[in-house]
Amino acid sequence: MYDELELMNMQAEVLYTHDALGKITKINDSEEQPAPRLFWGKTNKGNVIRFRPDVPKAMMNQLAEIINNSDVTNLAVAKIINKLEQHAKISSLWIGPAYVFVDHSFAGSKAVKVTDDNRQFLEAGFENVWSTIEHREPCYMVIEDNKAVSVCYCARNTDRAAEAGVETLEEYRGKGYALAVASAWSAAIHESKRIALYSTSWDNYASQAVAKRLQLNLYGSDLSIY
Incomplete structure (x- = not known):
């Protein structure tokens, strides 16, 4: 490690x-x-x-x-x-x-991989992910009510590591969907021999709660100033 x-x-x-x-x-x-x-x-x-x-x-x-x-x-x-x-x-x-993700086990959940055959489910709630999917793969989603309601994708990536981007529609939060898509994404990144990373801001308590439930390892903090 x-x-x-x-x-x-x-x-x-x-x-x-x-x-x-x-x-x-x-x-x-x-x-x-x-x-x-x-x-x-x-x-x-x-x-x-x-x-x-x-x-x-x-x-x-x-x-x-x-x-x-x-x-x-x-x-x-x-x-x-x-x-x-x-x-x-x-x-x-x-x-x-x-x-950083340390547990890459994925025993199955409601998360499904986004493919050319099902990517249309992203368009209603996650238009930006849908329109740039070629830069986001692998991407996983949970589908409810005939649309994607939670997604995890490569927000940014290199040949050594990838950063998770996790989004859930507001009315579908609190159902464990973010954990489902993030764990599926992490397993796929691990399978590709890359390191799965996750970062957020100190005032995003919901995102930090997801990190806690995923049992991610905190390895530092980062500051970016424009």
Whole structure:
């Protein structure tokens, strides 16, 4: 099994496209939106730090010094934001826990794999997944009332790891469907010899509850600032 620092490096690779110098340039999905100016992955084994190429070299060094002498605390984040705002105004920020699937058993459930023959069930409630399915596979869904009501898919992926994207229609939540699709997806990723990752934000309590029920391992936290 990979250690926490290796997993966080995989997380950075899954989330963002890197250039030849190791800078992050784009979000690693079909839309290819710009990467954040800073990605900080914190683990008990150390830090993973990535910068976008337009961050000045001197500022990179100053931010790395703050990070390597800090914990992910409000004070450290405030220092980082203040420093980055000397370069450009902060437009958005993401911070949350990072997990890895460790139990890949799948004994059968209501989850079914999305194929060309059944993908039409996605269109009503998950149009974005339906329209970009070639970038999301493998994808699993639960079908109720002649439509997909919960899905788990590759939000982002590389040849070494994949990040789970889990969505459930509001009126169908609380039925265990997210667990069903996520466990099926994890088993498929494991079968493909890749690492199954899952991350969310600290204020998304429902997503954290899913991680707890799936018995995922928390290996760190990550911060992205645009």
